[in-house]
Amino acid sequence: MSTPPGTRPDGRGSGAPGGRPRRRVLDDSAPPRFFVSDLDGAPRWVGGMLAGLQAALLSLLVVVLPAIAAYVATSAAPATTGIPWTRAVEVAAGLWLLAHGVPLTDAPSVTLVPLGLTALAVFGCYASARRSGYATRSAFGAGVGAYVGVALVVGLVTGVPLLHVGIGLLGAAAVAAGGLGAGLLRRPEAPRFRDVVQPVRARLPEPVAHGVAAGTTALATLVLLAAVLATLWVVTGRSAIAEVVGSLRLDAVGGVVLAVAELAYAPTLVLWALAWLVGPGFAVGTGTSFATGGVQAGALPAVPLLGALPAPDVVGGVLVALPVVTLLAGAAAALVLRRRLVTERALDAPAAGLVSAATAGLGALVLAALARGGIGPGRMTELGPEPLLVALAVAGGVALGALLVLLPGDRHVRAAVAAAARRVWAGATGLVRRG
Template identity: 30%
Template sequence: MNRTTVAMLAALEALITVAIGIGIPLVPLTILWAVDSGFSVDWTLFWQGAVDIWLLGNGVDIEASLPPGVVAATGLAAAAEPFHVTIAPLALTAFTVIMGARAGVRASATRYWQSAVLAALGTVFVLNALAALSSLGEALRPSLLQALILPALVYALGLAIGVLRGRHRIPASHGGVVGRLLTRMQDRLDERFDRFDRAVAAAALRGGLAAVTAILGMSAVLLTVLVLVNFGLITSLYQGAQLGVVGGGATTVAQIAFVPNLVVWAASWLIGPGFALGAGSAISPVGTVVGPIPGLPILGAVPSGNFAFGFLGLLVPVLIGYLAAVLVRPGLVAALSGRSLVRRLLITAAGIGLVAGLLLGLLAWFSAGSIGPGRLAVVGPNPWLVGVFAAVEVGIAAAIGMASGSSRADSTTHAPVLRAADRAR
């Protein structure tokens, strides 16, 4: 394929990404418009709502100004003033990153991957700019500056992941200026760090990623158990809201979009700091203090304060950190061949904790935000506390895991680990 064809295909894929991203909330909203309002309401209002949800999922803040009648119905005096909605439904964020990664992998298989990346980013930029302009209304107004920048950055993250994943298939001579620059940077790193240092870094990265994955997996299991245990309360909240079939379906779709947020909140609960559902509230393993919260049915699964159960929850990240270190330790010992073994094992344990703390802190930051006026401006976990707690818990447990086991190298694992370290070059 020539350069023009590659660029056009990448632009088409970016267009499909934006179209599907807006269509996910637009379809249930359109059904709601047709069934509940009987086509009597201007459909453009639902289009604006779908675009706002898409932009919100890509990190764009939405300024809300509620009419006096709605303010009176909510009973929140703070709602009389304009407020910002900043919490992102991470399911839409993940969709954008995944689609960008798929496009990046396909682009990396061609000689003109730079043109494909530029075409894709330009398409996302233009489409989101047009969508943001079309969604400006009296009640909801997205930040135009953020709409121009943030969705393109989220898609660019996916593109970068895809290109880097597929780059091993591209010779440096075909990578253009960017490919040669990355090759030179890698050569400098190889000169600065030997393969034993790279083995430590690779083990820390693998252990940290494994710990984060396991903690999120256990958090998903915990969330599932809480939903099943509190299913009766969740059902009663649905019934009390009197949403109807279509309204209940739209509410369910909206809650599904926030499931990744809830998984991260469950992870912050397991780690210790917990999360907030409004200023002054705290949901943590040692206690639960909440005030008035939105009547979303899924919030019926919020765990109550139970010290015994919470203490068991705190053991989860500790055990996971220990197991992550135990899993990577044999290969690392074989790769190091006794060279500064104790020091490098401790550095690896600290690296596992650092990687876990950094990733979980970032996820906590992405999952939190504002969902309304007044006290509802503080919803979700504190990213700094989550990151520090995770780094300390996983790091200490990983150090214990590194201190256990034999210090003799296993010849069966020596060669594969060194090859893995060489591939990290």
């Protein structure tokens, strides 16, 4: 005898009580299984770790793949006979580590960081985190740890000394923290940046919090002006750049490699322009100086980008007064600060101005240090600005500009000055009467 539909062989219904079959409830909100990732349900830190790994490997491949392509294109040349393709990978890995602050293993005197590759690594972290990360602390920590782990493996495999590996780990952590943090904050589920920093900001006095924001604005303004200045240098020096490129007599592969190298150091030129703009200037070799007051240039290597540097006949004169832009940047930031800062004491406005100057100076110190290093032995071990001089110039100019705007416009300061003046006048008139 056949079993009726919806019943078991023992005669009981297989579904609801009463022998009626149980109906399947279809959840239309659930995605089809075909589109479900195997990571669904995994801890959030797993996604962050994968984002960090992806960013590190992609930025590494951006350097390694062109190096392999260049090796293949020149493999028939007599100069590459007997050199394995792994050598190209080692050189590319060394350049990737150099972007994180690690000197080249084969050329320890090459310490000038290619900030273009550094910016590319930061962007890779940002894009990876925004696309596949999770806006949680565990995901952020796992992503930074994964990126640093890749840097550690690359450094150990390529034979980098342990001291330099430690420097690279710090650089990799800074790159990953900046890029991944910015990317995670762009996630749909992420809080606003203002909400993230609010616990720290709430513990700071109002003059300090507003001063940090004003100092950051002033420094960003100076960097933007430096980028415009560096662009003008390249445009006006295009003839000298073309002559250097022509003298090298490069083939197509060499031209591409040179173009990539020039782009990698283009941000460095911007930071050199910043040092020139604020006064101290920079060096391109031991005993040289490029500043608004004058140029002492020696023999320069055949690098096209150096053809954009200011010539001795375009410095001096009115350009000596160009560092006044630091004062103007501080004043512009203070104008914004004055509308937001609510002062309660006479010391609030000066404190905010000095904090803004310290913030801008500290940022300039870091940027100048990143733009300083060497590209070879001998006199080429000293390139870039003196970080301390640049920091002092920026801090001094921003402080002066900010205080010139903040102090006259603050009623507490005016009241304190008026009270002090009255006391001085009263004391002076009292002495005259007694005399």
